[in-house]
Structures are given as structure tokens and as C-alpha cells.
Amino acid sequence: MPRASRRRRTGRWRRALLAAFVTGAVVIPLSAAAQPEIPAPVPAVLPPLTAGTLEEVYAANRANAAEASRMAGADGDDRRAAADRGMADPDRDFLAFDGRGSGQATEVFGDLAHADRVAVLVPGSDTTLDTYGRFRATALNLHRQLTRDAPNSRTAVVSWLGYDTPRTASGTVLTPTRADQAAPHLREFTRQLHTITGREAHIALVCHSYGTVVCGRSASGLAVSDIALIGSPGTGVDSAAGLHTPARVWAARGADDWVGGVPHVSADLFGTTVGFGTDPVSPAFGAQVFAAGGVGHSDYFTPGTASLANLARIVLGATSEVTHA
Missing domain, CATH: 3.40.50.1820 (Alpha/Beta hydrolase fold, catalytic domain)
Structure with a gap:
């Protein structure tokens, strides 16, 4: 051929x-x-990312993850509540977090x-x-x-x-x-x-x-x-x-x-x-x-x-x- x-x-x-x-x-x-929309707060308002603002950013995202866990749990989504709760652990550092969807x-x-x-x-x-x-x-x-x-x-x-x-x-x-x-x-x-x-x-x-x-x-x-x-x-x-x-x-x-x-x-x-x-x-x-x-x-x-x-x-x-x- x-x-x-x-x-x-x-x-x-x-x-x-x-x-x-x-x-x-x-x-x-x-x-x-x-999938059903999973309730969560809007992402935290963060300062501009610099070396000097990292700890503030990490703390804000932990707080947001904790609130997302509470809201998911209240909605009956135990799996997402557990995932969000883990991300709120004080030993973890997030530059960004959005628990919606x-x-x-x-x-x-x-x-x-x-x-x-x-x-x-x-x-x-x-x-x-x-x-x-x-x-x-x-x-x-x-x-x-x-x-x-x-x-x-x-x-x-x-x-x-x-x-x-x-x-x-x-x-x-x-x-x-x-x-x-x-x-x-x-x-x-x-x-x-x-x-x-x-x-x-x-x-x-x-x-x-x-x-x-x-x-x-x-x-x-x-x-x-x-x-x-x-x-x-x-x-x-x-x-x-x-x-x-x-x-x-x-x-x-x-x-x-x-x-x-x-x-x-x-x-x-x-x-x-x-x-x-x-x-x-x-x-x-x-x-x-x-x-x-x-x-x-x-x-x-x-x-x-x-x-x-x-x-x-x-x-x-x-x-x-x-x-x-």
C-alpha cells in the first residue's frame, strides 16, 4: 500500500x-x-499577597473554611463539612479558599x-x-x-x-x-x-x-x-x-x-x-x-x-x- x-x-x-x-x-x-449547590460564605476579603501579609491571608482563609464547614454541616452535607473543617486547621496555610460549589x-x-x-x-x-x-x-x-x-x-x-x-x-x-x-x-x-x-x-x-x-x-x-x-x-x-x-x-x-x-x-x-x-x-x-x-x-x-x-x-x-x- x-x-x-x-x-x-x-x-x-x-x-x-x-x-x-x-x-x-x-x-x-x-x-x-x-450536584446541589453547597452553601458557603463568599471568599474572605484579603490584602494584596506579599511576604508580609501571608499570616493575615492564612488566618482569613482558615476562618472562612471554618464558617464554610458550619454552613455545610447545617445543610446536612457532612462530607463537605469535614473537608472544610480540616482546611480550617491552624497548622494549614491557604493562599485562597472558596467553599462554594x-x-x-x-x-x-x-x-x-x-x-x-x-x-x-x-x-x-x-x-x-x-x-x-x-x-x-x-x-x-x-x-x-x-x-x-x-x-x-x-x-x-x-x-x-x-x-x-x-x-x-x-x-x-x-x-x-x-x-x-x-x-x-x-x-x-x-x-x-x-x-x-x-x-x-x-x-x-x-x-x-x-x-x-x-x-x-x-x-x-x-x-x-x-x-x-x-x-x-x-x-x-x-x-x-x-x-x-x-x-x-x-x-x-x-x-x-x-x-x-x-x-x-x-x-x-x-x-x-x-x-x-x-x-x-x-x-x-x-x-x-x-x-x-x-x-x-x-x-x-x-x-x-x-x-x-x-x-x-x-x-x-x-x-x-x-x-x-
Whole structure:
């Protein structure tokens, strides 16, 4: 068979597979994904974020979380009340908290005011205040790895749930809509981080799953040193150069990650752009591909894994020590 014919057949097969994948998600009744609105106070009025206002900001967000817990409990939502109550713990530090709806929160691990290396974790689908504990665990594991690897360094980790993540069982997860909505907020947040830490601080974005789409949409103009894409369905661009960033771009996927079976293509279906294009771990994308070992989609931050070790090296700037796939 001529090469051109093979390419056309492959393209048709990919588009058909993507269409079937999309249709399977879109036909799920959207009403099934709807959740009752959870009562919560409006977010606290905060002072401008600076190193000097951090304690005031943390205290205001704890108080807001405590009130959100009280309101959720009064409404009979014990699960959300417990989640909010945990966030009101005096040992926890939040730069932002909004208990309304699915919720948003930005938590700090470490001394952010004096950090010269900061990792910002950007989560994927199904991350809400109700499931936040899983996301928090990834941040804790990375922070512990950084402390273990470089005990004398000044590092901090920030878990940024700063957008309304899509549900996996919905068509939204296959489009860039939520990522486009999130991008200006992530750009503004990185600007605020530099206000807190100083312009010389190194910020690395660690983006997981649909969070890699958010990072792809945000990358242009971000003052970050590194962007790490893990478990990515694609970024919405054809290559790392298409991100228009001076940052080092990294990518990894575990051997047991189901995302490897997702069609890495993009198509216009039903009047909507669906899919996210080139696989970031493919040579065609042009990222620096690092070893992740045999981890599954939710296991990149598991202690003892090659993925976590390499992510810590990227955040620390020890790029010569990163092991490659």
C-alpha cells in the first residue's frame, strides 16, 4: 500500500476512534453530573499577597473554611463539612479558599516567603474540595521528597486548585474549555508568587492529566523555569515550541498509565475542538522526556517511584541528575 494511502487510513482511524471516544462521553446525561449547590460564605476579603501579609491571608482563609464547614454541616452535607473543617486547621496555610460549589483552594507547604524554589501543582479532572485530600497528598509527598533530597534548600510546594476542573465522565474533559477559563487565573497566580518570593525565585509548574492542558494554555508569558507534564492527554499544541515559553518543558508517562491508550489527536467535532493533539512524550512534541517507571495515572507522586524522584530533581534545578526514559 502506498505510504500516502496508509497515512490517510491512519488519519481516518484516529478520527473515528476519537469520535467514538467523544460520543461515549458526551451521551452521558449532564444532569447526572450536576450536584446541589453547597452553601458557603463568599471568599474572605484579603490584602494584596506579599511576604508580609501571608499570616493575615492564612488566618482569613482558615476562618472562612471554618464558617464554610458550619454552613455545610447545617445543610446536612457532612462530607463537605469535614473537608472544610480540616482546611480550617491552624497548622494549614491557604493562599485562597472558596467553599462554594465544587470549591477551590490553594495550599502552601513550606516557608513560601523565603523560598527560592517553588513547585506549583496543577491538578486534573475530578479534583474538588470533596476529593482534595488526594491532591493534597501529592503535594505533601513532593515536599517531603524535596526536603529529603535537599535539606538545606529553601523550597515550597503549592497545590493550586484554582479552577473548576472537569468531570472525567463528561464531554467537557475532552475539550479545552475549562483550561481556557483557568489560564488567566494561573498566569495571575504565578505573578503573585513572584511578588511574594521575589523575581529571582525559580517556579516550576508540575501539571497532571487535564492540568497539562491548563498549563499548555497558560504557558506563553509565564515567568517559570520549568513545566513538567505528567500523564498528559496533550496540551492543545503540536510541539513544545508551540507553547511559546522559555521554560524547560518536560514530559513523562508511566507504563501503566491508561492515558497512553487515548488518541492523541485533535478534531473539530459537533462544532467543538475535541482532543489535545500531539502526545507530549513523543519525539515529535520535543519535550525532555524523563523516566516515570511503571506507575499508573494517579501514582506519579508515590514515594519511591522514579517519577517522584525526577520531579524533585526538576524542581530543585538538578537537571543533570534527571533520568531519562
